[in-house]
Amino acid sequence: MPSQVPNPSSAAVVDQPDVDASIADTQLLWSHLSNASIATVRCDVDGTIEWASPSAFTVLGYTPLDLSGRSIDSLLDDDTRPAVASRLGLDGVGATSLDPICCQVRASDDTRVWCDVDVLAVEHLGEPRFLITLRDASRRVADTRALKSSEERFRTIVNEAPFGVGLQDRDGNFVFLNSRLKRIMGTSANYLLRDELDEHIHPGDLKDATSAHERLGDDESTTRQVRFLRPDGELRWGSVRIIPQADSGSEATNYLWAVEDITARVRAEEDQSRLYTLMEASSDLVIVMNPDLVPLYLNPTARRFLGVDENEVLTPATEPLEFRSRPFGTIGLIGEHMANREIWHGELTLQSASGTWEPFSAMIVPDAQSGRLNRISAVLRDITERKQFEERLEWEATHDHLTDLPNRTLLTQRLASAMERGAQEGTWVAVVFLDLDNFRIINESLGHRVGDNLLKQTAQKLAGLVWSQDMVARFGADEFAIVMEGLETPDSAEALAERIRRAVSGRVGMAEVELLMTFTAGVAVTDGTRGDPASVIRDANAALHEAKLRGRDRTEVFNGNLRAKAVDRLTVETGLRRALRRDELRLFFQPQIALETGRISGAEALIRWQHPEHGLLTPGEFVPIAEQSGLIIPIGSWVVAEACRTLARWAETLPDGEHLTMGINLSGKQLIRPSLIADIESVLEETGVNPANIEMEITESILLDDVDRSIVVLERLKALGLRLSLDDFGTGYSSLTYLRSFPIDVVKIDRSFVDGIGDDPDNAAIVRSVIDLASTLGLQCIAEGVETDSDLAALRSLGCDHAQGFLIAKPLSESDAARLIAYEPAW
Structure with missing residues (x-):
């Protein structure tokens, strides 16, 4: 743009036609236009510029001579030219133009200047012409754009805010909702009428939330908790700050809602409340301790168990639980691992207020923040009944229900231990099988009750005939087995077995009948270094089988010949499996x-x-x-x-x-x-x-x-x-x-x-x-x-x-x- 304005005298009138007195008024008009601060050009009906005011230089940098003879189109860009051209097509003299067009006009240095362009159809010297005024609108456009940019930035900031923002008018309608508030409410609407709010706000909060502004002064604000109802059925909690907004006057015209979604916090508080209620009512021991294992919280069950009065305040001087666990310091040993922030599951024993030791199943959870152990929480369930039940199950799994003697499972385990000790100590271990001869005849002829009583008496006799380190077991319907350990020589096993066999044999009074009971015994001996429990039991059973074949009421010891027979039986068994295939x-x-x-x-x-x-x-x-x-x-x-x-x-x-x-x-x-x-x-x-x-x-x-x-x-x-x-x-x-x-x-x-x-x-x-x-x-x-x-x-x-x-x-x-x-x- 030029910095110097040319002399108006040289550009006042480009075209000076001869005029007479009848057009004096028109000449006066041109004189005013020439001196105006708005750039003005006169065009013929073809859009050719005939005259330009000196102010064209100020606005666009053109002198009147620069513009004379040029087409008005040369000052316009392609996107602007059609709108101005349509204005030049208006008919009639003295008709007013439409609203001005705000567009860019090409200046003398080929830059663009924002102008308000207005077209007026006039008559000049009896000929139709167009007056085009160009008012510099650069500042206004710049201000408008700045304002729009500012509004867009503000809208972006508001929409991306981490909390909901809404604007409520005095009638209670929401005229604006930012993106966050829409997500909270589950709506895509840009505004909500007051009558539509019942679909989005819980009935219990609706009246207070929508009319709260009516009770506010112009400079007051208030905070409410509002439950929002989403279309998907989810309920979300919001902490709503309502702030009056005033325009130029002092009276509030709108109310700003700042909404923080506190659903997670409310639910956490509800969960915490429920958890506290559950802990207080729980039959389990719930204990919260500091890193030194001093209780910070004990639920009523834990207080009763530990003998802590319900009104007693827990302090750092309270006895640590480490001294109440068995083995001593169990909880302390667990505590050493808590810093790793790993949950511990296991069983431990605690001493009650009465001095008894009770078993518990425990879950111990560390609360560590920034790598530092702050608290330890423990939930302990009394498993006394479960332990008793497990012990009973274990007993039933390893004992005979009729005689209460160990069964073959427990006998096999004991034999394995005895063989290990024998191998270490250089002593011998014997397995003796005792079969009650003709028991089936007695059981069938005199009844099962008599047979059961006979088995019980035999079990009691056998249990009284062995040393404390030995074991008597019921191995079958009418078979008993004895594990004898610590024998100095293998030969002593036969003598001991025969002594036991004779001791349990003899006359027995049963069901008003006197029975002569005999037993057949089979013995196998091991030093613990050869074979396994199964092979020793198999050898003893083979010896028993041999004793039965030789007439019963006798004792047989497993030897090489019986081993050969056992091998033969195994060979036949293997061959039979092959024969089937x-x-x-x-x-x-x-x-x-x-x-x-x-x-x-x-x-x-x-x-x-x-x-x-x-x-x-x-x-x-x-x-x-x-x-x-x-x-x-x-x-x-x-x-x-x-x-x-x-x-x-x-x-x-x-x-x-x-x-x-x-x-x-x-x-x-x-x-x-x-x-x-x-x-x-x-x-x-x-x-x-x-x-x-x-x-x-x-x-x-x-x-x-x-x-x-x-x-x-x-x-x-x-x-x-x-x-x-x-x-x-x-x-x-x-x-x-x-x-x-x-x-x-x-x-x-x-x-x-x-x-x-x-x-x-x-x-x-x-x-x-x-x-x-x-x-x-x-x-x-x-x-x-x-x-x-x-x-x-x-x-x-x-x-x-x-x-x-x-x-x-x-x-x-x-x-x-x-x-x-x-x-x-x-x-």
């Missing part, structure tokens, strides 16, 4: 004949083991070990399934095969197996055999182990349609007593009574009694072990129904048995 088991079938017709009526399935090294093994060589090891369960299941498949094949291929029967032996372990019935039912469904052609053979000794349970299982087998056979009849103890109780169909007379029956009157009388009894009960009889023609003839004369034995046929493979049956021989 490799399909080495076989079924052979011994035919049975109907003595009335002399023809084959069925067969008994008998298992064999096709050993890869030893050839075909008979049941006596592996079945007892299968029974002891539990392998009899999978083996027995295989026998049932394979026998039923064979019978199904015979029913389809052999003459009159649908009437053949199949005898299948069930072991004692199978009989007590819960899945027995379901397994057999599944096999029957798979093979499609007639259940009435299957005879399940069970020895009477197995049934007598638990008569009541046996009856239940037999009845469930009968419900499947199976026939039941009592095997080896006559060899048990109570055959005649229980024969009527069991739901059996067939009695198999043991071979010991059949052998030589044709020449032995006594055996013939026994067999006649059995046959007569079976006939009376509606049962059939099968005689086992028939090997001579005279035996067969005798059985026919006595009225026996069926027979089997080597006279008829030895056990045959399936194919050989099928050929024999197809041949239809007769005896």
Whole structure:
């Protein structure tokens, strides 16, 4: 912009046309415009500048000569030109323009000057012209922009403020809400009418909050707590400071709300209040201590336990809890770790006011700030009942309920400890197994109550016969075990065991009956350096088994020979497991004949083991070990399934095969197996055999182990349609007593009574009694072990129904048995 204004005389009039007196007034107008401080230009209807006032230099830096002949468009930018051009298109003389246009005009130095541009249509010398005035608006625009920038900065500051800001007018309407207040209230509205506030403020606070300003003086302020209701249902607390705002006068026209969101603080206070209430009412001990373990707070339960009066003020002189814990200083030791700001969980014992020591489960929490331990909080729960319960559970898990003696679990643990001590001290440890002979007979004949009392008396006697460091345990139904330690020599174990065995044996009065009780003992000795508790127990059990085989009522000590037998048993057991996997088991079938017709009526399935090294093994060589090891369960299941498949094949291929029967032996372990019935039912469904052609053979000794349970299982087998056979009849103890109780169909007379029956009157009388009894009960009889023609003839004369034995046929493979049956021989 130029700094010097040109001489007005040279620019007063650019165009000096000849005029007459009739336009004197118009010349006077131009004279005034020439002297005005507002830049003025006159344009023709095409926008060409004809004249400019001297003040154009002051505003834009142009002289009148600079502007003469230029288009008005040359002074305007593209965005401004259309608006001014539209004004130049106005028609009529003397018409007033529209409101001025505030826009930028190009100055002589090519800068832009903000001007208020006004266009006036006039007549000059009888011709239409436009007067354009340009008033410098730079200061006003700058001030307006500064004000707007200031307002925007203020709005940004207010919106980003860490607290809510709202402006309420005298009618209670909110004419402004900053972003923070919107978030607190959960609204996006920029203003809220007073009638809309009930949706955002709790009903209990609404009236006070919206009318608080009405009770304020113009220079007063107030603070309220207001609960805001958000649309999502959340309730938020705000601390609201209401401040009157006045304009130029002294009377307040608006009220500023400064809202601090105190929801977290209120909730923390509520939580703290609830926590305090809970602590005061808690049955647990709640204790807050300083780093020296001096109590700063004790809830009522803790005060009662520690004997602190409820009105006693806790001071630094109060006794630290370190001296009330056991072992001494337990809490102090815990406190040493508190500086690490780790929560401690564990158990400790505290002394009560009465002097007793009580166990507690504790959670101890450090309160450390800036790396410094300030307080320690502890919650302790009395676990006396839990401890008693755990001790009871532990006792029950390690003791026999009937005799109160340790059980096998505790005995095994004690044996392990004794072996360690023996190895360290160079002494010997012995395990003695004692079996009460014929206990099952007593239990079944005199009742379980008598049997239980006998076991209790035996336990008491044994406990009184051993040293204090020794242990007596009940190891099984009628088995006791003793761990004796500190023996000087291994030979002394047998003498001690025999002395104990003789001491508990003898006559006992029980249920008005005098019983002669004998025991069988097995002993194993170790120096603690070889083997483990399980192997020593296994050796003692092997010795007991050997003593039983040698006639009972004796003591046997485990030795090398028994070890060899044990190894052999283990070898057989391992081989049996392999045999199951490799399909080495076989079924052979011994035919049975109907003595009335002399023809084959069925067969008994008998298992064999096709050993890869030893050839075909008979049941006596592996079945007892299968029974002891539990392998009899999978083996027995295989026998049932394979026998039923064979019978199904015979029913389809052999003459009159649908009437053949199949005898299948069930072991004692199978009989007590819960899945027995379901397994057999599944096999029957798979093979499609007639259940009435299957005879399940069970020895009477197995049934007598638990008569009541046996009856239940037999009845469930009968419900499947199976026939039941009592095997080896006559060899048990109570055959005649229980024969009527069991739901059996067939009695198999043991071979010991059949052998030589044709020449032995006594055996013939026994067999006649059995046959007569079976006939009376509606049962059939099968005689086992028939090997001579005279035996067969005798059985026919006595009225026996069926027979089997080597006279008829030895056990045959399936194919050989099928050929024999197809041949239809007769005896």
